[in-house]
Amino acid sequence: MNYARTLFRLTFVAALLAAAGFVLAQGQSPAPPPPPMPQQLESLPEITPPPGLTGDPELEPQVTITRKEGETVEEARVNGKLLWIRVTPRHGRPYFLIPDGADGVLLRSNSLDPGLRVPLWVLFSF
Numbered sequence: 001m002n003y004a005r006t007l008f009r010l011t012f013v014a015a016l017l018a019a020a021g022f023v024l025a026q027g028q029s030p031a032p033p034p035p036p037m038p039q040q041l042e043s044l045p046e047i048t049p050p051p052g053l054t055g056d057p058e059l060e061p062q063v064t065i066t067r068k069e070g071e072t073v074e075e076a077r078v079n080g081k082l083l084w085i086r087v088t089p090r091h092g093r094p095y096f097l098i099p100d101g102a103d104g105v106l107l108r109s110n111s112l113d114p115g116l117r118v119p120l121w122v123l124f125s126f
Contacts, residue, residue: 061076061083070090076083085097085106097106101120 059078061078064075064077066073066075072088074086074088076085082099084099086094087097088094093110096109098109099105100107101122
């Protein structure tokens, strides 16, 4: 009885090892090709976007830079709507003024990262 149990265990382990080897052999894929060398990059054709995917000049932000009394003020607008104002004082760190909602209040921030903000939605506009 003990001999039969040992033979069964050995046969079972051998079958598991054979199945694992088969699965591992099937899962191997060829290695990806190495990245192109600088000489090869020069010979590649230039990639241009399709004609329908070019950027819309009206959606590009227009940045106005004003220098006055030792500080630089940069305003970014899209279609006349203010996106942000960056103020760089002569002495000190630059900061941003970001409009908050439709009421025209400007919030001061040290970066363009909004962090945690409560979502605001415009439900009605006249």
